Amino acid sequence: MSFGWSRSLRAVGPLLLLRLSIRSWSGALCLGGSALPSAPRARRVAMAAGHLEEALVWVDCEMTGLGADGGPGADALLEVACLITDGDLNLIAEGPDLVIHHSDAVLDSMNDWCKTQFGWLGAGTAPTPGLLADQVQKSGTSLQEADRLLHEFVSKHVPKGTGVLAGNTVHMDKRFLDKFSPNFMGHLHYRLVDVSTVKELCRRWHPKEFSGAPKKKGSHRALDDIRESLDELRYYRKTIFSTPTA
Incomplete structure (x- = not known):
């Protein structure tokens, strides 16, 4: 329990203290059975x-x-x-x-590496089926x-x-x-x-x-x-x- 929490709990009245159940479990502070999440759990929440x-x-x-x-x-x-x-x-x-x-003109403007990698064989020729140029056309x-x-x-x-x-x-x-x-x-x-x-x-x-x-x-x-x-x-x-x- 941190020093700040200890000071806060001493400051509250005795009736409220009776209602607070404080326990530590898996790095989480629990008040009245409700966990204040640790940093990883807080992110998940x-x-x-x-x-x-x-x-x-x-x-x-x-x-x-x-x-x-x-x-x-x-x-x-x-x-x-x-x-x-x-x-x-x-x-x-x-x-x-x-x-x-994109249009065939755009595909035709690709550099040679892209044409080979993406299956572009040139305007007027069907691209390699399943590769990116084919999917761009469709x-x-x-x-x-x-x-x-x-x-x-x-x-x-x-x-x-x-x-x-x-x-x-x-x-x-x-x-x-x-x-x-x-x-x-x-x-x-x-x-x-x-x-x-x-x-x-x-x-x-x-x-x-x-x-x-x-x-x-x-x-x-x-x-x-x-x-x-x-x-x-x-x-x-x-x-x-x-x-x-x-």
Whole structure:
């Protein structure tokens, strides 16, 4: 029991004291049988109430290129996926994985790497079935609709101005989302959690642990890439950021 609680209890009247049952159980202070939650439980209670104050909003985008001059330039957003974790990297909600419709001219403007990876064989030729270019052709989702759906999803789980954008080299995704998903981005905090920063520091300072990091499959599909980034940060948290027990 803390000193502050002891002083508060001495200050109340004897009749009220008869009604207070104070006990400690699993790190929680209980008054009259109702637990005042410990920090981890408090976070779970907040999550259940829809008030997640330490959220990480994970995103990954697939684009026609890497953009230019600090923005998307002439490149387009093809796919975006999103999920939310708490500050301890526990999954809270898996959001939409959105493939956005574009014309064949946009697909034809992709760089050679994207054309190969996404199965684009050129205008007038059917793309490789099941790959991203094929799904872009068939999609009925516009950029505006994607922004609306992302904003709707994150608003359900995270108070405005608190969720921190997370991912691998996520500043690149932010370039495109700032332009093409302004309502979604306007709901988030301005800070970023970039797993690639942790990766590079681990490679330099903890090479042994770095060698054991999960290997990427390299599917270059948005939701798959997010899950890999999340698994990677969980690994670094366990091996690099773990606190030794006394």
